[in-house]
Amino acid sequence: MKNVKVLVFPCGSEIGLEIHRALKYIRYVDLIGGTSVTDHSRVVYDKIIDNIPFVSEKNFIKKINEVIIKERIDFIIPAMDVVCYYLSKFSEKIHCKIVGHSYETNSICYEKKKTYEYLEEVVRTPKLFSNRNEIHDFPVFLKPNIGYGGIGTKIIHNKTELDNIQNLLDNLLIEFLPGKEYTVDCFTDRNGILLFSNVRERVRIKSGISVNTISVKLPKALEIARKINSKIDFCGAWFFQIKETFEKVLCLMEVAPRISGSSSINRLLGINLPLLSLHVTNDENVQITPNSLNTIEIDRAFDVRFIFEYDKIKNIYVDFDDCLMINKKVNYNLVAFLFKCINEKKKIILLTKHEGDLINSLKISRLENIFDKIIHINKNERKIDFISPMNSLFIDDSYSERKEVIEKLGVLSFSPDVIDGLIR
Incomplete structure (x- = not known):
């Protein structure tokens, strides 16, 4: 594939953030985020196109085409169910390729009732009640016909709750x-062949997303995958969710024509679903060779990114002991941040009171070549005397050192615990 520009929209959804993680290191993909609202994507994507209208707005197609032309976008990857549906519906009016499935496929998957009716002859689907009077046994489950992420779902425990x-x-x-x-x-290739299916249990769920999920061997689920694939025309990544009945029978909950929120687990197997989908949209044949791993588990939580006047910083002063090196081990997150600064043409200065042979310590830790300047002072000297107050950042584990630098120089000073929130 030649170098391509890819717009992810909306880039701040959980799907959009996973697409970024999956594609940000691909050398031939120039990744751009598109969003309608201000969200976490602004501290994740290097380039953001904001104020894109919602897909339901009248001027959406006009505005998205303006973005496509201005930014020379080759592909759009939709990162939300409703966006998948609308982009497929109006695909002929969009001035670039859409990474996704046909309008017919999106229509089947968009409404749960239509999904169940379309697949009820090949897989077990949940019993539907057409009105309240049909319900005699509780609990029952209420869910939106169109929706995602568990929004609007509710367990109905009794008739009083049902009547309300x-x-x-x-x-x-x-x-x-x-x-x-x-x-x-x-994942289904451009010829309709199901190349990959991976089953994982949703162990811990938050806001409809499995924040802890473990791969499992479940042949019956793989058979359901084959049956769904034989019935619906897929091309690219997709997923479905199933749940056990009281009799331990696997019952379909939903089918979605996109990647799932925790599909990052498949990248450990060597299966990059967004990248594979990009290639089949480009009319390319692909091959899949998974890593052999018995059990994979992924655990997720909210991430932290700090936003401040970072661009003004030109000089990074960093300590060695208990900062770059902690308990005789390299602080690799801090090293990652320093290399980020190197890419941004910032100056890296090691400022340390290290006792002993500093050069040898740097060689042992393999850190000798990352600094623009090394300032090695004795324990009686003050670090404040070696710091330029202009456009500088001071990173040190010592509170007293940071306090002095802040109060006397007005230089931004961080302890190592801040660094995780500076890497993106």
Whole structure:
């Protein structure tokens, strides 16, 4: 593939953030984020196009095409169900290729009721109740016909709760599924062949996203993947979710024509689903050779990125002991930050009171070549006397040193615990 420009929209969704993680190191992909709102993507993506209208707005197609032309976008990767649906619906009006599936496929997957009706002859789907009077046993489950991430879902425990539901028009009442829940990540090539399917249990779920998930061997789930793939016309990455009934039968919950929020687990197997989807959209044949791993687990949490006047900083002063080296081990997160600064043409200065042979210590830790300047002072000298107050950042574990630098020089001073929030 030649060098391409790829717009991810909306880039701040969990899907958009995973696409960034999957593609940011691909040498021939120039990744650009597109967003309608201010969100976490601004501290993740190097380039953001903001104020893009929502897909439901009348001027969306006009505005997105203006972005495509101005930025010379080759591909759009939709990163939300509704965006997948709308972009596929109006694909002929969009001035670049869309990484995704056909409008027919998106239409089947967009509405849960349509999904169940389309697949009920090949896989177990949940029992649907057409009205309240059909329900005699509880609990039952309420979910939006169109939706994602568990938003609007609710367990109905009794008739009183059922009678209190105001809107059933846009919701489905289905049987309650009490058992284990699984996601099956899949990839289908441009010829309709299912090349990959990986089953994982959704162990811990937050806001509809499995923040802890473990790969499992579940042949019956793989058979469901083959049946769904034979029925729906896929091209690229997709996934489905299933859950056990009271009788331990696997029952379909949803099918989505995109990657899942925790599909990053597949990259450990060597399967980069967004990248593979990009290639098949470019009409290329692909091959998949997974790593052989028995069990994979992923655990996720909220991430932290700090926003401040970072661009003004030109000089980085950093300590060695208990900062770059902690308990005789290299602080690799700090080293990653320093290399980020090197890429940004910032000056890196080692300022240390290290006792002993500093050069030898640097060689042993393999850090001898990353500094523009090394300032080795004795324990009676003050670091403040060696720091330029202009456009500088001071990183040191010593509170007293940082206090003096802040109070007397007005220089921004961080302890090592801040560094994780500076890397992106």
